Amino acid sequence: MAPNEPRITGPTLKIIGQLMSAPLKGLSGADVAKATGVASGTLYPVLFRLEKAGWLESEWESVDPSEVGRPRRRLYRVTSVGAEKSRAVFREFIPSVARPAWEL
């Protein structure tokens, strides 16, 4: 494994899988946690590592916190590099019956 490549674990696969099927604008950490059941203590280090490795990118949602009355959410998206690498990972780790829809 190259030094900059993230370690692929069960939660990492779940998180990438969820983000691969996410809308274009991306998903917040809370959305990913709800959808995958991955706890916050595991989720954010994985997102951090994936972002550092260039598999994900993130940006603040475009709302004014004073208008919506809550802090802004950080939205995560899979990059094109991340998408390519994720597909390779899924091919390696998951048998065809359990592949995500975009792989079938």
Next chain:
Amino acid sequence: MGIVTLIDAVIAKLVADEIKARLPRLSRSIIKCAVGRLPVEQRARYGEEWEAHLLATDGDLSQLVCSVGFLHAALRITAAEGRKARGSRVGAEKSKSSELAGPEGGITQARKLVVEMLAKNEAQQAITEEFMSKLQSAKESGKRIDKEWMKKQVRAQAGMTLEAMEQTRQLVISLSGVYNFDPAEFASEVDPDRLRDMINGLD
């Protein structure tokens, strides 16, 4: 016997109400503590992001669990940043010392254990601080609460935190010798002097 059961039930209800009232503040205190553990350049980002996550989480107890998770996340992110920084300095030497052990290797497990223990100690300190601040505000406002019970909680929590800190310190020293890592990497936010002052200041 019946009266004792009734009193027990009333006290349990009061304690439950008290805990429920504190949970949201406690969750925010834990987030603050977690954000404080992050590298300076990451604090503003995760502070806002985790506040938003907490608000999107239903239920006080789930929020508390989630905020303890942030503490764990902060320690892991900080450790990852630390490893990265050291990695760029020492390059190949670093990869020999930790990564060759592999995901299931001893050093990975040792680090994981220490990080988990530190997170628990810090969460415990946050609970102690919460009890202490409630006790102080009750003293100042003259609010009628069972101060002796509160003091007992502060003493017990602070004592347990100090004991756990000592165990963690011993463990870090032992593991750092076995796995050749720097104990300073696992600096803790727990302040033993503050905890001792709390215990001494109660009487």
